[in-house]
C-alpha cells in the first residue's frame with residue numbers, strides 16, 4: 437500500500453459560550469488541524485491536531501510540523517506505523533500534538549484497511565459506554581451552579597469546576613454547585629496551575645467539606661515538589677494534567693509518586709501508542725489514570741475512546757464530550773446521550789466527515 441496524498445485542513449470551532457474561560461485564558465474558538473492521509477486503495481485515514489497554546493502547540497506550529505514531516509511519511513507504507521513513528525521522531529523532537537494527529541490518521545487508515553473498528557488494533561473493546569464528565573467554565577458561583585444544573589438535567593452526573601486561584605471564591609464555587617446539585621453529582625476541580633502549594637492545600641481542604649473526588653493540576657507545571665506536598669497534605673485525589681505533558685513526564689511523576697492520578701490525553705502524549713504506554717506506566721506504579729478533556733472535533737475524541745475502551749483500569753469518568761459545547765464540527769458519528777457516550781462498533785475510528 438502507498439500513500440498518495442496527505443492533506444491538511446484548518447479547523448476552527450466556535451464555542452457555544454463565547455465567554456468560556458479557564459485559569460490560563462479565554463478564547464471564543466477552539467482550533468485544530470485535520471490531517472487526511474489517502475492511500476492508493478482509495479481509503480482515507482483522518483486525524484486531528486489539537487492546538488493547545490498552553491501546552492506549547494499552536495495551529496500554525498502543528499501545520500508547519502506536519503508539512504515538514506509529510507515527505508518522510510510518504511516514503512513509507514502507511515501500515516508501517518513503527519517505522520513512521522521512528523522516522524518522524526528522529527526528524528523532529530517534541531511537537532507531540534502534530535505527531536498525535538499523524539498517529540491517529542494512520543491508525544484510522546490501518547483499521548479501515550483491515551475493515552475493523554480501531555479498538556481491535558489494541559486487542560478489542562472491554563466496554564462501549566463511558567460516563568462523560570463535563571467542564572464548567574470560570575464564572576461567578578451562582579452562574580456556574582446554574583450551568584451545572586442545566587447539564588445535570590440533561591443527564592450528566594460528573595462535573596469539573598474550573599477555578600482561578602482565589603481561595604475563598606473558589607470554595608464558594610464548589611459550595612454553590614454542591615448545594616444546587618445535591619448528593620447525586622460527582623464533583624471535581626481543575627485549577628490549571630493557579631495556586632501556590634500552600635493556597636492549594638488551604639483551598640482543597642476547604643472544598644473537601646463539599647465532597648470532591650479529584651483535584652486537577654493545583655500548582656505550576658514544573659513544581660513537582662509543590663505538587664507532591666499538596667498530594668500528601670489533602671484528603672482528595674490529586675491529578676496531574678499539564679505536568680504530565682509527555683510520556684517521560686508521566687514516568688517521572690509515577691516513579692516519584694508525585695500525584696495520585698494522571699490525566700491522559702492523546703495529543704499531549706503524541707498519539708494512541710504513547711497513550712497506551714503511559715497508561716501501563718501508571719498501572720505499574722499504582723497511580724490512577726483516566727482520559728482528560730479532548731477539546732475539539734469529534735475526530736479528536738473518537739480515536740481516544742477506541743483506545744480507552746480496551747483499558748481495564750480507568751478509575752473515573754473521562755472527558756470525551758466537550759465537543760457538545762462546540763459549534764461547526766465537520767465530523768459526525770458519536771454523541772452524548774443522558775450523560776453517557778457510546779462507542780459505535782463501526783469500521784475505523786467511527787467518525788466521518790459530514791457530507792456537504
Ligand SMILES: [Mg+2]
Nearest residue numbers: 626652653677
Ligand atoms: Mg486540566
